[in-house]
Amino acid sequence: MSKRIDVKDLNVYYGDFLAVEDVTINIEAKSVTAFIGPSGCGKSTFLRTLNRMHEVLPGARVEGEVLLDGDNLYGPGVDPVTVRSQIGMVFQRPNPFPTMSIRDNVLAGVKLNNKKISKGEADVLVERSLKGANLWNEVKDRLEKPGSGLSGGQQQRLCIARAIAVEPQVILMDEPCSALDPISTLAIEDLINELKDQYTVVIVTHNMQQAARVSDRTAFFNIAGTGKPGKLIEVGDTHTIFSNPSQKATEDYVSGRFG
Amino acid sequence: MTSTLTPVRSKRSALTKGQLPKYAPYVVLAAALIVGAAILALVGFNAFGWGIVSALLFAIGLVSWSAVVEGSRKAKDKLATCLVVGSFLVALLPLISVIWTVLVNGVPGLLNPGFLTTSMNGVTGVFDNRAVENGTPVLGGIYHALLGTVQITLLATLISVPVGLLTAIYLVEYGNDGRLARAITFFVDVMTGIPSIVAGLFAAAFFFAVVGPGTKTGAVAAVALSVLMIPVVVRSSEEMLKIVPNELREAAYALGVRKWRTIVKVVIPTAISGIASGVTLAIARVIGETAPILVTAGFATSINSNVFGGWMASLPTFIYTQILNPTSPANPDPSSQRAWGAALVLIILVMILNLGARLIARVFAPKTGR
Numbered sequence: 001m002s003k004r005i006d007v008k009d010l011n012v013y014y015g016d017f018l019a020v021e022d023v024t025i026n027i028e029a030k031s032v033t034a035f036i037g038p039s040g041c042g043k044s045t046f047l048r049t050l051n052r053m054h055e056v057l058p059g060a061r062v063e064g065e066v067l068l069d070g071d072n073l074y075g076p077g078v079d080p081v082t083v084r085s086q087i088g089m090v091f092q093r094p095n096p097f098p099t100m101s102i103r104d105n106v107l108a109g110v111k112l113n114n115k116k117i118s119k120g121e122a123d124v125l126v127e128r129s130l131k132g133a134n135l136w137n138e139v140k141d142r143l144e145k146p147g148s149g150l151s152g153g154q155q156q157r158l159c160i161a162r163a164i165a166v167e168p169q170v171i172l173m174d175e176p177c178s179a180l181d182p183i184s185t186l187a188i189e190d191l192i193n194e195l196k197d198q199y200t201v202v203i204v205t206h207n208m209q210q211a212a213r214v215s216d217r218t219a220f221f222n223i224a225g226t227g228k229p230g231k232l233i234e235v236g237d238t239h240t241i242f243s244n245p246s247q248k249a250t251e252d253y254v255s256g257r258f259g
Numbered sequence: 260m261t262s263t264l265t266p267v268r269s270k271r272s273a274l275t276k277g278q279l280p281k282y283a284p285y286v287v288l289a290a291a292l293i294v295g296a297a298i299l300a301l302v303g304f305n306a307f308g309w310g311i312v313s314a315l316l317f318a319i320g321l322v323s324w325s326a327v328v329e330g331s332r333k334a335k336d337k338l339a340t341c342l343v344v345g346s347f348l349v350a351l352l353p354l355i356s357v358i359w360t361v362l363v364n365g366v367p368g369l370l371n372p373g374f375l376t377t378s379m380n381g382v383t384g385v386f387d388n389r390a391v392e393n394g395t396p397v398l399g400g401i402y403h404a405l406l407g408t409v410q411i412t413l414l415a416t417l418i419s420v421p422v423g424l425l426t427a428i429y430l431v432e433y434g435n436d437g438r439l440a441r442a443i444t445f446f447v448d449v450m451t452g453i454p455s456i457v458a459g460l461f462a463a464a465f466f467f468a469v470v471g472p473g474t475k476t477g478a479v480a481a482v483a484l485s486v487l488m489i490p491v492v493v494r495s496s497e498e499m500l501k502i503v504p505n506e507l508r509e510a511a512y513a514l515g516v517r518k519w520r521t522i523v524k525v526v527i528p529t530a531i532s533g534i535a536s537g538v539t540l541a542i543a544r545v546i547g548e549t550a551p552i553l554v555t556a557g558f559a560t561s562i563n564s565n566v567f568g569g570w571m572a573s574l575p576t577f578i579y580t581q582i583l584n585p586t587s588p589a590n591p592d593p594s595s596q597r598a599w600g601a602a603l604v605l606i607i608l609v610m611i612l613n614l615g616a617r618l619i620a621r622v623f624a625p626k627t628g629r
């Protein structure tokens with residue numbers, strides 16, 4: 001239940017502005033890949049191109065290929081909705097649907113698409129997804145309560161449960177812990193470690209310790225200056241990137257000597 | 260031992276000295292009322308003048324006392340407080356006055372037996388003259404007008420809400436601030452300013468041209484009212500859809516939900532409380548329109564329950580004709596009693612609509628709590 005992603009020569013534009021230039025990267029199945037780099041270097045922008053969320057913004061477009069197990073996401077006739085149902089996403093700020101209960105939030109991917117699901121199947125799916133997100137024990141007695149009543153960390157795990165309930169191949173996470181306290185962050189990191197047994201996980205993070213803790217491979221993005229496009233500088237095993245990077249810029253960044 | 264205890268202080272500590280006592284405003288108010296009454300007694304007493312003079316005296320007295328005791332900063336603060344409270348009272352005065360007048364004049368009409376359940380069909384000046392001479396209850400009621408108002412407003416709502424809501428959805432979700440979206444926004448703004456009589460003339464002329472000359476029905480009035488309602492609905496729904504966080508749309512897209520489903524199942528439910536109360540306020544805004552209904556639905560004295568055929572009465576036009584052309588020109592009192600009664604019913608309707616809007620907003624509001 002997981003697929004690999006191969007990106008070839010990808011350029012990302014906002015209108016005429018080239019935001020990310022010429023990225024080629026291979027993301028292994030059933031592994032955690034972390035994107036690190038300074039603010040504004042295009043990590044999040046690039047992440048959003050991996051499930052075509054990028055084009056939700058007006059004027060945004062890409063050139064190049066993103067292959068999900070060999071199928072080009074940007075090929076002619078590919079429906080972005082199909083892509084997104086295979087590649088889920090967790091956002092920076094927890095965003096449970098405020099009008100829905102915890103249970104309905106987990107079932108959102110199914111119910112919003114008007115798929116018919118029996119109550120028994122729904123119960124199984126809710127329990128499995130919430131257990132998968134390490135949230136079941138905390139919320140099993142209040143599934144009918146609104147999701148917005150949970151704490152920030154619980155809301156974020158609810159969003160992860162919501163994402164895995166649609167059984168995607170890949171889960172993208174855009175700084176999932178940046179709005180959370182250290183304890184909630186630890187819970188999410190443990191969860192990421194468990195998720196990689198079943199899913200391909202890609203995580204954007206500002207926290208280098210976090211990248212070192214959770215990821216198998218790390219990609220370092222950098223930007224030459226304001227108004228210049230972001231670039232992929234180096235990608236490799238996390239251990240190599242943090243201990244023995246081949247590029248000077250990477251070494252400067254991971255050792256904190258940047259700028 | 261005792262030295263560590265807090266010494267018993269006088270009531271006014273070093274930190275609170277130089278302040279007016281708490282009772283100061285009440286003292287000044289009492290003095291202002293007494294002095295005001297005395298001044299007014301010299302020129303001839305009336306309650307309105309007493310209020311104005313006392314308010315001025317109160318402001319001057321309190322601010323100058325404060326300036327002497329507390330210094331200029333506190334005095335300015337007191338002056339600002341006086342101005343804010345004074346403006347609030349001035350704004351409140353017409354509202355209370357209107358409600359009071361309508362209640363006093365309208366309750367006798369409303370309590371008249373049959374006022375809500377009979378029409379003006381067959382009620383002539385003879386009955387009114389007899390009512391005044393013999394002191395018998397005034398005959399005739401507003402059932403036909405109430406029915407007309409409810410039907411016309413309901414039909415206008417049925418026309419305006421889909422048009423207005425869909426326009427708002429286009430503007431927020433699909434317009435992308437393009438040329439068409441900006442043009443629509445501009446024309447919606449223009450429509451907001453259309454005088455209601457013009458909307459009435461438009462609807463009348465439109466139906467004269469399409470259906471036939473002299474077409475006056477409740478439906479024509481409903482079209483005229485929707486011309487007034489649509490821009491209000493568009494504007495309020497647009498604002499409500501705009502404040503739905505983009506994160507929720509993205510969350511739905513990321514689950515593989517289509518855009519129109521996202522709008523129907525996530526965006527609108529999140530904004531529904533605001534949209535519903537906006538619609539209710541738009542209804543309240545048009546329910547009291549008089550001019551467009553006079554030129555489109557005409558005026559009837561009997562019950563007409565068919566909104567698509569024949570002239571129709573409504574509460575505002577009922578009030579208008581009862582005051583302007585009393586049923587009995589010799590004794591206009593019964594007519595004006597009926598008009599006030601109808602006015603009271605209209606205000607109660609608007610009040611119910613506003614309460615309904617609050618209730619709807621509360622029922623549909625996104626749920627919180629653990």
